[in-house]
Amino acid sequence: MNPSNRDRRRLLGLLAAVSGATALGASPVVRAAQRLLTPAQSRGPFYPLEIPLDADNDLVQVSGRTGLARGTLTNIVGRVIDARERPIPAARVEIWQCDANGRYHHPGDRRAAPRDPDFQGYGRMQTGDDGAYRFRTIRPVAYPGRAPHIHFAVSGPGIEPLVTQMYVAGEADNERDFLLGRVRDPQARASLIVELGPDADASAELIGRFDLVLVADGRFARASDDPAYRARFPLVRRNSV
Numbered sequence: 001m002n003p004s005n006r007d008r009r010r011l012l013g014l015l016a017a018v019s020g021a022t023a024l025g026a027s028p029v030v031r032a033a034q035r036l037l038t039p040a041q042s043r044g045p046f047y048p049l050e051i052p053l054d055a056d057n058d059l060v061q062v063s064g065r066t067g068l069a070r071g072t073l074t075n076i077v078g079r080v081i082d083a084r085e086r087p088i089p090a091a092r093v094e095i096w097q098c099d100a101n102g103r104y105h106h107p108g109d110r111r112a113a114p115r116d117p118d119f120q121g122y123g124r125m126q127t128g129d130d131g132a133y134r135f136r137t138i139r140p141v142a143y144p145g146r147a148p149h150i151h152f153a154v155s156g157p158g159i160e161p162l163v164t165q166m167y168v169a170g171e172a173d174n175e176r177d178f179l180l181g182r183v184r185d186p187q188a189r190a191s192l193i194v195e196l197g198p199d200a201d202a203s204a205e206l207i208g209r210f211d212l213v214l215v216a217d218g219r220f221a222r223a224s225d226d227p228a229y230r231a232r233f234p235l236v237r238r239n240s241v
């Protein structure tokens with residue numbers, strides 16, 4: 001595409017965004033900034049080399065075993081949405097994290113701590129029509145050099161793939177975590193930190209909500225790449241790690 005065509009398409013995208021917002025009676029700025037895009041974070045070295053046979057959304061029970069994973073059972077729920085809170089159905093959400101001993105189920109993790117064989121380490125599911133997802137896992141624990149975190153990856157037709165990490169509110173290590181610290185915008189950084197509290201539906205389990213906000217429209221993506229658009233609509237740029 002030559003530059004003038006590209007500029008014209010960007011302008012059309014911008015006009016469409018502005019007119020859509022105005023038609024709904026909100027200021028374009030408020031409308032476009034309704035939800036910040038979830039900042040991207042490093043994939044890290046421990047994404048599974050091979051997806052385990054049991055890769056469902058319950059990470060605390062491994063098929064063929066009777067035990068429960070060690071750690072504090074924790075439900076992470078949320079929705080995959082775009083910046084205007086439109087749900088994104090049929091998105092694949094993957095998570096992976098270390099077990100209660102701080103060990104990833106990955107041959108590259110050579111730490112001496114024993115592995116918990118009852119922890120799945122990885123899980124995935126697809127969002128429904130409402131963009132919702134849910135995982136049953138353990139409260140993430142710290143390991144040397146990192147605050148507790150859960151890795152997330154979202155992919156699917158028509159959406160910009162997102163890889164990020166979720167952190168836990170109240171953890172002192174959050175302040176020192178070098179990856180979390182790379183998200184300079186305080187609001188964007190806060191969007192990666194999740195409050196965990198008692199789960200009313202499951203005694204002794206915790207629950208936290210983590211919405212994943214991403215670009216799901218090609219036109220919107222092009223508009224948000226435009227410096228003039230970014231200056232006007234304060235969406236946070238992805239943190240490139």
Ligand SMILES: [Fe+2]
Pocket residue numbers: 044046146149151
């Ligand atoms: Fe990690």
